[in-house]
Amino acid sequence: MYKNICLINNNNGDTMKKTSISFGLVNIPVEMNPIIKNNDISFNQLHKKCLSRIRYVKFCPHCKKEVKKSDIIRGYEYKNDQYVTLTNEEFNELKSEDEKTIEIVGFVSLSEIDPIYFDASYILKVSTKSKSFSLFKEALKKTKRVALAKTVIGTKFYYVIIRLMGESLIMNTLYFENEVVIPDEVSDAKFTKQELDLAVQLINSLKIKFKPEEYVDEYQEKVKKALKQKEEGKAVKKSKVKNTKNIKDLMTALEMSLKNVS
Helix, strand or coil: CCCEEEEEECCCEHHHHHHHEEECCCEEEEEEECCCCCCCCCCCCCCCCCCEEEECEEEEECCEEEECCCCCEEEEEEEEEEEEEECCCHHHHHHCCHCCCCCEEEEEEHHCCHHHHHHEEEEEECCCCCCCCHHHHHHHHHHCCCEEEEECCCCEEEEEEEEECCCEEEEEEEEEEHHHCCCCCCCCCCHHHHHHHHHHHHHHCCCCCHHHCCCCCHHHHHHHHHHHHHHCCCCCCCCCCCCCCCCCHHHHHHHHHHHHCC
């Protein structure tokens, strides 16, 4: 069993973590890579007057000097201006050996987990052929279940699910129950059977297949276009506003919506 977590930068600059899946008495060494990347355009903050980059200085008001990153520690304020501190070494001491692996606690149906609990996504893979890894994937496929496990990533403890996506083994971190805050709903308003029938008809008329490759970030595309226009010395064109009618009568709105999609 891997007793330590090793962080390595791969060729793409992403962080690759060596760990292992603990499955009963079976141990499966794996590499864990994040699979979500941020495609948002990155902007720098500039001084409006001279367009110079703004520099953020970590400053200690007591010592009246700039502080290096290596001189900064984390502190918990338990009373006003009174702190207890924990070093990285102490954080690591709090982790049990089991938490340094991905320890499976059971297997569930994916349908039991509401998507609201899903957080970050990782791919689990092996660098060389592994009989135990292949067997684990095939067993998940055969049982049509996903593994519920627990692990620590960085300094944060997570419950995770491990599931098949095609031939890839995907791990999703989960939010805890007390992190998901859903406000109470107001009492449902009454509607007629005819209104319900029209709403169902409208939904059926707009039924499509989910094809993620067809969906693009429209706002980021507009930002790219605006930046290109500015580079060429052109004015940024305002986006067109869709003409939408404000129809207060629900039946009329449903009927007109159906006409527009037919």
